[in-house]
Amino acid sequence: MRKLLVLLLLLSPAAFANEPDRASLIAAWEEYVRSLPSTEKLEALGDDRYALSDTELDFDGELRIKGVLIRSQENYGVETEFSHFGMIELEVVDLPPEQLGTYLHSYWLADRQTLYYSTERNSWVDPKAYQQSFTSPASVTSAWAPMMFMMNYGIWILLIALLISVFMFLNRQQRKAKSLMDDSADINQMARENIERAERLQDEMIDIARSMHEMQKQNNELLERIAKAAEKRD
Numbered sequence: 001m002r003k004l005l006v007l008l009l010l011l012s013p014a015a016f017a018n019e020p021d022r023a024s025l026i027a028a029w030e031e032y033v034r035s036l037p038s039t040e041k042l043e044a045l046g047d048d049r050y051a052l053s054d055t056e057l058d059f060d061g062e063l064r065i066k067g068v069l070i071r072s073q074e075n076y077g078v079e080t081e082f083s084h085f086g087m088i089e090l091e092v093v094d095l096p097p098e099q100l101g102t103y104l105h106s107y108w109l110a111d112r113q114t115l116y117y118s119t120e121r122n123s124w125v126d127p128k129a130y131q132q133s134f135t136s137p138a139s140v141t142s143a144w145a146p147m148m149f150m151m152n153y154g155i156w157i158l159l160i161a162l163l164i165s166v167f168m169f170l171n172r173q174q175r176k177a178k179s180l181m182d183d184s185a186d187i188n189q190m191a192r193e194n195i196e197r198a199e200r201l202q203d204e205m206i207d208i209a210r211s212m213h214e215m216q217k218q219n220n221e222l223l224e225r226i227a228k229a230a231e232k233r234d
Helices: 004-013 020-034 102-112 125-136 143-182 183-231
Strands: 039-046 049-054 059-072 080-092 114-116 124-127
Touching: 020 039, 020 059, 020 080, 020 102, 020 114, 020 124, 080 102, 102 125, 114 125, 124 125, 143 183
Parallel strands: none
Antiparallel strands: 039 049, 049 059, 059 080, 080 114, 114 124
């Protein structure tokens, strides 16, 4: 009986209600566009046509959906919650010719054309939510996570381990030197030399620590550039 109920649930229309299809994409797109601060009006007129009033584009007229594309998301080995992306080709009907092809027109379209399907939320999400999922510390569960962790903290882990090893070595050397100082003048001289070498080594380790700190700063700058490049690409 339990198996029959599970099978019925799997085959029920509700189980497929949130699949990434054209209807769900357009519905999510309408909701997203209406939520934008510059959208004063978006009313469906039928046949993929809308009455649009937008302050950012300074336009009050007709918006038309010319085409819809849904494609599997290529994550390139990065495990994310997103399985598909959907692109909607838009035409702002009767837009003045001087605005066509401008940066404003291009960026306005780009902000409203692409949504992403989340398997965790079973719904389409807008570009802002998509970007936030990658900037969240708990969002990356992939083969890149260890590398990102090492880029952020690897130098410090190596530095701490190195400093611990050096101080343990120095401690052993100092104990040996103190025990030798009680034997003879010659041994005392050797002990003093050992102590001096240990002090020089400690100074060198401090210089290494400063160098590694500078490397960490450079790595942080590199990570910021990578994040900005990813934002521009999206």
